[in-house]
Amino acid sequence: MITQFLSQMPVLLVVLPLLAAPVCVIVHRAAPAWFIYALISWACFAIAFLLFVQVRIGGPISYILGGWPPPFGIELRLDALNMLVVLLVTGIAAIASIYARASIAAEIPRERAYLFYAALLLCLCGLLGISITGDAFNLFVFLEISSLSSYSLIAMGAKRRALLSAFQYLIMGTIGGTFLLIGIGFLYMMTGSLNMADIADRLPAVSDTRTVEAGLAFIVIGLSLKFALFPLHIWLPNAYTYAPSAVSAFIAATATKVAVYALIRFLFTVFGAAYAFGQLPLGEVLMVLAVVAMLSGSVAAIFQTDVKRLLAWSSVAQMGYIVLGLSMASATGLTAALAHIVNHGIIKGALFMAAGALFWRMRAISINDVAGLGRRMPLTAAAFVVAGLALIGVPATGGFISKWLLLEAVMEDAHYGLAAAILVSSLLSVIYIGRVVEALYFRDPADNDGKTAEAPVSMVAATWVLVGASVALGLYASPLVETAERAAAGLLGSGA
């Protein structure tokens, strides 16, 4: 029984949330639905950890669904790269379960909360499915599961604008999904296969055709829409601003990261670095867009008055760092991109959770609303400051490690202009984080009764766990960097 359980662990990552979502709908009450979500997300985290260790020791794991061997059936394929993403997603989901209870009780009507948890479980199922599948079409299906559930999660925001921003996201996200499907269709047309490893084997023979080039273009644009690469980012600020706080934290930390993972998977495993970055000038295109994203996202963030919107624009900029890393297609660049996927996921999760805690207290989240809260909510405000420092890239935080790796990669290729862009964007992030910190600590609160009034313990604790994780990854970075290096080496080895 134990060996059967151990051999079934890969698929359990997807099956557990998929089974739990309808159970949430049937129980129909907020408290048990929350309990199911918490149980399943922690179970997934535990399984992800066991699998991570297993992959680390024994190498990639392949799991065959339904008894149809690949390349005909669907295969789940776990390696160093996607286990890193799976650990991030399940970890954030587990910590969000602690955070969500109080936050959701305050933001979503009680009778609809069970639907929220069901949608969150489906979103988790989709994100984990994208991460572990080895089948291109299956990846599209899971992408749609995670997207559809995140549209509904965002639409549950308290303001009516949430509906509009969810609709905007739905339009953009559906275009992105359709482009991805067209791209996969082109690949299927040329290779007759949907299994990623099998496509990769068959592709070199036909890679000089227009169809494959168009397929690559469709896949890159479709996924870029999903992770909001400049100039396809217009859905993101609204979606993150109007979503319920727990959703902003969860989606900002995971959904865009998983979409970037999917792009890395397609570019390096399916197409191969030599084709996408050698034969075609994809690296240059992505590099330019990444730099524009880094600078324009940071500048836009400076001019926001809403804290959540400010963080959302900062996400646009931070996705620029990740894409810049992968656009160099070098071992160091990829390592930096992967490390930043994890670090930024944790940091942005912590920042959105802190913002959500401030919102829980004030019922509003513009910079003027949070003025003076540093004294009234010392723990939450301090968490925001530490996570903000990590976002800027101050030493002893995770953000420093990945920015350092990125600078190293840039210097390796002697792109001094890019190094300057990274530094300028970091300085800009000092300004926008500084604006919030200034309001929190150096302005007088609207009603000055001088009492402390923290958010619920569960929300503050969850925020600090993520802040702590970010500091821990800054002080003791070698496990993350090592894993990222191994994953990058695997990607470039199989691509060349």
Place this chain on the structure above:
Amino acid sequence: MREHTVLRVVVKLLIAPILIFALYVQFHGDYSPGGGFQAGVIFAAAIILYALIFGLAEARRAVPPGVLRVIGALGVLLYAGTGVYAMLSGGNFLDYDYLAHDAVHGQHYGLLLVEFGVGLTVSSVITSVFYVFAGRGRRREQS
């Protein structure tokens, strides 16, 4: 529509065959064209036709939205549960070979159960979608 006697009589005659045809498409799906999705759509079409002729309130009374929600969830559970049962019997997820004493029967049961789950979910979700769209604006008029 209540005054249209012809429509009412014809629809009353039609609904039962439509439902039976849906069940036929459902359970004969592994031998002939069809399956869970098509059957679910046909089944939902019968309920929608009933709602169009006899009114939304009548349809809601016959098939309450709360029941639809539970049936939709049960369909997904049936699908995933079949996969989990295969896992518990020693196979991989959704490996129908492990569902019965021999592989041929296993494949047959697996397909039947999974398609039935799909049918349940599709019919209840499509009916729910119709209820939501048809009910749009009515609440505002009442309040």
